[in-house]
Amino acid sequence: MSSSQSNNPPLPTLSAPNRTFVSKQPPRRTSTFSTTSPVSPIASTLSPTTPLARTPSNEVIEPFYPPGASSQQVPITTAAANTIKQTIASTTSSFLRKPSESHLFSAAQSSALKTLSSAVSLSINDSSFWPALLQTTKFPSSHSLQDTYDLEMATVSLSIDLAANNVRTRNFNKLVLHLLSQLDHIQSTKPETIPTEAYNALFLTRVFTKHFAGNLTNEEIKKQFEDNVDVPQENTFQLDLKKLTISDQVKSDHRPRGEQLLDALTSALINTDPYENYSTYEFYTEILNTLIVLFSTQLHRSHVNEENYFLDLLLDKFGDRADAVVAKLLENFITQKPPPALSSSVVYNAYSYLFSSRSASASDVDPMPMNERSLLLLLLLTTQLKTSQDDTSSSTSPYRTVFANLRDHNVLATDIEGQDKKFHLISFKDLFSLFCNSLGVEERMLLLYVMLVENDSFRVYVLSRTDPETMYIPMLKIIYESVEGKTNYSQVYILLTIMLILSQDDVNNETIQKINVGNLTWFTERPLLKSISLGGLVMLVLIRTLQFNLSHQKDIYFHTNCLAILANMSSTVLDMHAYVAQRIISMFELISRRQQKLTTKLAHQEAVSMQDITVYEDMLSLVLEIINSILTHRLKNNTQLVYALLLKRDIFAPLRNHARLSELIRQIENTVNHFHARVSEANLKAPSTNEILDLIDQAARTWTSKSLDTMPDLKFQYEEEQDSREFFVPYVWALIHRRAFIYWTEEKAHILQEYWQMSGELEDIEMISERKEHLGRNT
Numbered sequence: 001m002s003s004s005q006s007n008n009p010p011l012p013t014l015s016a017p018n019r020t021f022v023s024k025q026p027p028r029r030t031s032t033f034s035t036t037s038p039v040s041p042i043a044s045t046l047s048p049t050t051p052l053a054r055t056p057s058n059e060v061i062e063p064f065y066p067p068g069a070s071s072q073q074v075p076i077t078t079a080a081a082n083t084i085k086q087t088i089a090s091t092t093s094s095f096l097r098k099p100s101e102s103h104l105f106s107a108a109q110s111s112a113l114k115t116l117s118s119a120v121s122l123s124i125n126d127s128s129f130w131p132a133l134l135q136t137t138k139f140p141s142s143h144s145l146q147d148t149y150d151l152e153m154a155t156v157s158l159s160i161d162l163a164a165n166n167v168r169t170r171n172f173n174k175l176v177l178h179l180l181s182q183l184d185h186i187q188s189t190k191p192e193t194i195p196t197e198a199y200n201a202l203f204l205t206r207v208f209t210k211h212f213a214g215n216l217t218n219e220e221i222k223k224q225f226e227d228n229v230d231v232p233q234e235n236t237f238q239l240d241l242k243k244l245t246i247s248d249q250v251k252s253d254h255r256p257r258g259e260q261l262l263d264a265l266t267s268a269l270i271n272t273d274p275y276e277n278y279s280t281y282e283f284y285t286e287i288l289n290t291l292i293v294l295f296s297t298q299l300h301r302s303h304v305n306e307e308n309y310f311l312d313l314l315l316d317k318f319g320d321r322a323d324a325v326v327a328k329l330l331e332n333f334i335t336q337k338p339p340p341a342l343s344s345s346v347v348y349n350a351y352s353y354l355f356s357s358r359s360a361s362a363s364d365v366d367p368m369p370m371n372e373r374s375l376l377l378l379l380l381l382t383t384q385l386k387t388s389q390d391d392t393s394s395s396t397s398p399y400r401t402v403f404a405n406l407r408d409h410n411v412l413a414t415d416i417e418g419q420d421k422k423f424h425l426i427s428f429k430d431l432f433s434l435f436c437n438s439l440g441v442e443e444r445m446l447l448l449y450v451m452l453v454e455n456d457s458f459r460v461y462v463l464s465r466t467d468p469e470t471m472y473i474p475m476l477k478i479i480y481e482s483v484e485g486k487t488n489y490s491q492v493y494i495l496l497t498i499m500l501i502l503s504q505d506d507v508n509n510e511t512i513q514k515i516n517v518g519n520l521t522w523f524t525e526r527p528l529l530k531s532i533s534l535g536g537l538v539m540l541v542l543i544r545t546l547q548f549n550l551s552h553q554k555d556i557y558f559h560t561n562c563l564a565i566l567a568n569m570s571s572t573v574l575d576m577h578a579y580v581a582q583r584i585i586s587m588f589e590l591i592s593r594r595q596q597k598l599t600t601k602l603a604h605q606e607a608v609s610m611q612d613i614t615v616y617e618d619m620l621s622l623v624l625e626i627i628n629s630i631l632t633h634r635l636k637n638n639t640q641l642v643y644a645l646l647l648k649r650d651i652f653a654p655l656r657n658h659a660r661l662s663e664l665i666r667q668i669e670n671t672v673n674h675f676h677a678r679v680s681e682a683n684l685k686a687p688s689t690n691e692i693l694d695l696i697d698q699a700a701r702t703w704t705s706k707s708l709d710t711m712p713d714l715k716f717q718y719e720e721e722q723d724s725r726e727f728f729v730p731y732v733w734a735l736i737h738r739r740a741f742i743y744w745t746e747e748k749a750h751i752l753q754e755y756w757q758m759s760g761e762l763e764d765i766e767m768i769s770e771r772k773e774h775l776g777r778n779t
Contacts, residue, residue: 104140104150104151104154105139105154106137108132108136108137109133109136109137109139112129112132112133113133113155113158113204114158115129115133116133116158116162116171116172116175116204117158117159117161117162117165117171118161118165118169119165119168119169120169120171121168121169121170121171122169122171122174124174124177124246125245125246127244130178130244131197131244133200133204134178134196134197134200134201134244135196135197135200135244137196138196138199138200139199139200139203139204141203141282141285141286142741142742148741148742148743149743151207151743152743155207155208155211156211158208159207159208159211159212160211162208163208163211163212163215163216163224166224167223170227172208172224172225173224173225173227173228173257175201175204175205175208176205176225176257176261177246177250177257178197178201178244178246179198179201179202179205179261179264180246180247180250180253180257180260180261180264181244181245181246181247181249181250182195182197182198182201182202183198183202183264183265183267183268184247184249184250184264185198185247186198186268187264187267187268187271192277193277193279193280194279194280194282194283197244198283199279199282199283199286202283202286202287202290203286205261205290206286206289206290206293209290209293209294210293210296210742212224213293213294213296213297213299213300214296214299214300214745214748215300215748218297218306218307218308218309221297221309222258222309225256225257225258225261225309226256226257226258256313258309258310258313259313259317261294262294262310262313262314262317262318263317263318265287265290265291265294266291266314266318266321266325268284268287269284269287269288269291269325269328269329270321270324270325270328272284272287274332274370275335275337275340276340277340278339278340278341278342280340281339281340281370284370285370285373288370288373288374288377289373289741289742291377292373292376292377292380292736292742293742294310295308295310295311295314295380297309297310297311298311298729298733298751299733299736299737299744299748299749299750299751299752300748300749300750300751301750301751302750302751302753303751304725304726304729304730304751311384314381314384315384315385315386315398316386319386319398322381322398322399322401322402323402323405323422323424325381325399326378326381326399326402326403326424327406327424327426328374329374329375329377329378329381330374330378330406330426331426332370332371332374332375333371333372333374333375333378333434333447334426334427334430334431334434335371336371336434337371338369339369339370372443372739373741375443375444375447376443376732376735376736376739378399378447379443379446379447379450379732379735380732380733380736381399381400382397382399382400382403382450383397383400383725383728383729383732384397384399384729385397385725386398400450400454401454403450403451403454403455404454404455404456405422405423405424406423406424406425406426406451406455406457406458407423407424407425407426407457408425408426408427408428408429408457408458408461409425409426409427410427410428410429411425411457428457428458428461431451431458432461432462432465432471435447435448435471436470436471436474439471439474439475439478439495440474440478442488442490442491442494442735443732443735445491445494445495445498446494446731446732446735448498449494449497449498452498452501452502453501453718453720459501462502463502463505463507463508466511468502468508468511468512468515468534469512469515469517469534472499472512472534472537472538473517473520473534473537475495475498475499476537476538476541477520477522478491478492478495479492479495479496479541479542479545480522480523480541480544480545481522482545483544483545483548489553490727490731490734490755492545492558493557493558493561496545496557496558496561496562496565497561497718499538499565500561500564500565500568500716500718501718503564503565503568503569504568504715504716504717504718506571506572509535509568509569509571509572510572510574512533512534512535512538513533513534513535513536513572513573513574513575514533514574515533515534515535516531516532516533516534517531517532517533517534517537518530518531518532520537523537523540525540525544526579529577529579532577532579532580533574533575533577535569535572535573535574536576536577536580538565538569539566539569539573539580539583539584540579540580540583542562542565542566543562543566543583543584543587544583545558545562546558546559546562546563546587547586547587547590549562550590550591550594556615559615559619563619563622563623563626564622564716566626567622567625567626567629567714567715567716568714568715568716570625570626570629570630570633570714571629571630571632571633571634571713571714572633572634573630573634573637573638574634574637574638575637575638576630576637576638576640576641577640578640578643578644580640581638581640581641581643581644582644584623584626584627584641584644585644585645585647585648585651587623588620588623588624588627588651589648589651591616591619591620591623592620592651592654592655594616595613595616595617595620596654598612598613598616599613617658617660617661620655620661621660621661621664624661624664624665624668625664625711625714626714627641627645627668628664628667628668628708628711629711629713629714631667631668631671631705631708632705632708632711633705635671635700635703635705636700636701636703639693639696639697639700640693642671642672642675642696642700643689643692643693643696645668645671645672646672646675646676646679646692646696649669649672649676652665652668652669656669663709667708667709667711670707670708671708674699674703674707675696675699675700678695678696678698678699679692679695679696679699682695726754727755729751730751730752730754730755731755733749733751733752733755734752734755734756737749737752
């Protein structure tokens with residue numbers, strides 16, 4: 001944020017919200033973890049430290065070998081294999097809980113999975129094993145919290161064995177080759193329904209990769225995918241669906257397997273219509289799951305700049321697809337269609353009825369529909385930076401900058417013709433409506449922020465609307481309730497930034513002053529406040545937030561952002577409500593008392609943070625400039641502020657000689673003295689409030705601001721700091737982590753540790769095990 005005012009020392013730069021006053025103990029707030037949002041359905045009442053009885057779902061089971069095979073065929077005795085196995089086992093044992101009583105996999109599926117993860121090296125063209133694993137029965141998709149938890153528990157031991165044994169067997173690499181062949185077949189033949197073998201290959205790749213990403217190093221993950229597998233050359237010109245042989249296209253592709261996989265998945269993401277039928281929708285959802293899992297190595301790293309194999313591949317090799325990927329994901333989100341009916345796919349409908357124990361249950365509700373998963377993946381991609389090869393200090397975000405190329409489909413064709421850029425058309429109206437109706441959903445709010453920052457056309461569209469209250473009131477409600485601990489603080493940070501961006505437009509500031517709002521049941525601070533301008537409501541909520549923050553969080557970002565918005569609005573304030581005027585004065589009093597208290601301690605040589613004193617002086621300076629701006633530009637329209645200043649004119653006395661504040665106070669006192677003289681001249685005995693206001697109104701008609709020193713307009717602009725990624729990357733992963741479509745463990749989400757600490761949630765993590773058990777008892 002930058003200011004046009006240069007007479008005073010600059011305020012701290014607005015940045016990612018991670019700065020606080022110096023204090024011995026970091027501020028704490030009420031937990032933002034919902035007490036009704038399950039993470040894992042747990043039936044056990046054991047304490048987090050009580051050893052758990054081993055169950056069939058979490059035991060490490062000896063691998064099953066087909067007839068004629070034995071564990072001696074491919075001995076796993078290397079240190080690397082043992083290390084991998086111990087790593088996964090040690091990091092998973094701490095969160096094992098009792099799974100559902102129902103069986104997740106059929107007996108045939110369990111047998112095939114044990115063989116895949118065993119020490120037996122399978123042939124890539126085994127005509128009995130691969131059809132048994134991929135073709136016979138479709139693996140059940142997850143439609144509930146219980147499903148995701150059961151899947152985690154059912155695959156932990158399998159993943160331990162597969163990660164260790166794959167060093168020699170390369171069975172996982174062969175599974176990936178079959179997946180690549182299936183994806184190639186789907187893209188070339190466009191089948192009416194997705195083949196079971198394609199869904200199963202994608203599902204299993206995602207499941208095992210999820211465990212790899214959470215437990216292995218970047219190099220170990222790379223080895224799991226990239227070690228070569230010899231594929232026998234056959235005279236096969238098309239994929240044999242019965243034998244499940246590897247396609248010629250895959251055989252002849254000599255790129256790294258990870259690159260091939262990202263190529264196939266992003267192509268399918270861009271070119272597939274998820275709403276064609278239910279099987280396509282389910283397959284498309286699994287593509288989104290797989291991409292998020294591939295990128296989840298970042299979730300398990302300690303810092304955002306560490307190497308992440310698939311993210312690095314995406315940015316390095318597929319940056320040219322950013323336009324198409326962003327457009328498709330955004331289209332998925334805006335469409336907001338419900339999933340196609342199961343009847344739209346006869347094959348899947350019959351399967352679900354006869355075989356699946358979960359997907360056809362009427363009580364199961366998908367915790368994260370495809371369109372919402374698309375949004376999460378979109379936000380994740382916008383946080384990623386690509387470093388320039390020529391200049392390592394320079395970096396760009398290819399999946400974020402393409403947002404500038406979005407245009408409203410209602411725009412005239414002549415407005416975009418003849419330009420060099422390629423634009424993608426979306427409905428700004430539909431997108432705006434989605435934001436207004438669901439700003440409480442953090443990922444949607446974050447997308448609004450990205451759109452406002454990156455897309456000038458959308459920002460103009462929002463600012464040109466004649467109904468700003470449809471967006472302002474939901475935002476104000478969320479910010480207002482944050483004082484009571486009902487809102488995630490990171491959400492408030494983003495909402496304040498959005499309001500700062502909107503406040504940079506004077507026309508918008510004028511508009512919200514002319515719109516009256518009422519019947520706000522959530523605004524309980526003054527129940528008798530039946531009607532107030534939208535601009536006045538904005539000021540009240542910001543002042544309340546600032547005052548609460550002074551007593552609790554003490555976050556500089558809150559202070560500067562709230563005051564910056566008020567400053568941008570100050571020159572356009574009209575007909576200020578009496579209560580708003582009172583709150584402005586009380587805000588100044590509160591900050592002034594804090595500053596004077598610290599100054600007194602310093603004078604008595606007590607230990608005081610000079611940074612705190614500077615921050616309070618900065619805030620006092622800003623408040624005084626806001627008051628001066630209102631008096632200079634709109635005094636005649638704000639007699640209530642003049643009246644409030646008359647009532648409290650002595651509050652400025654202690655600061656008259658302050659080096660930084662004296663000139664600002666002199667300006668205000670000159671104005672107050674002028675009106676005080678006019679009231680005194682009337683010589684009224686026990687005048688009422690209305691009588692004094694009438695006198696102020698009469699005196700204001702002849703008032704001129706020429707007697708005041710000319711001061712530059714107080715304007716602040718939001719500028720995203722270069723290190724803002726340190727905030728946004730963990731924040732987006734925190735949003736993904738909270739959702740139930742994949743089971744994530746808190747113990748391994750290392751990148752979230754700093755985010756939890758910053759947002760006051762670190763101590764809450766210690767209560768997660770207890771919360772899980774409580775939720776399990778209620779499941």
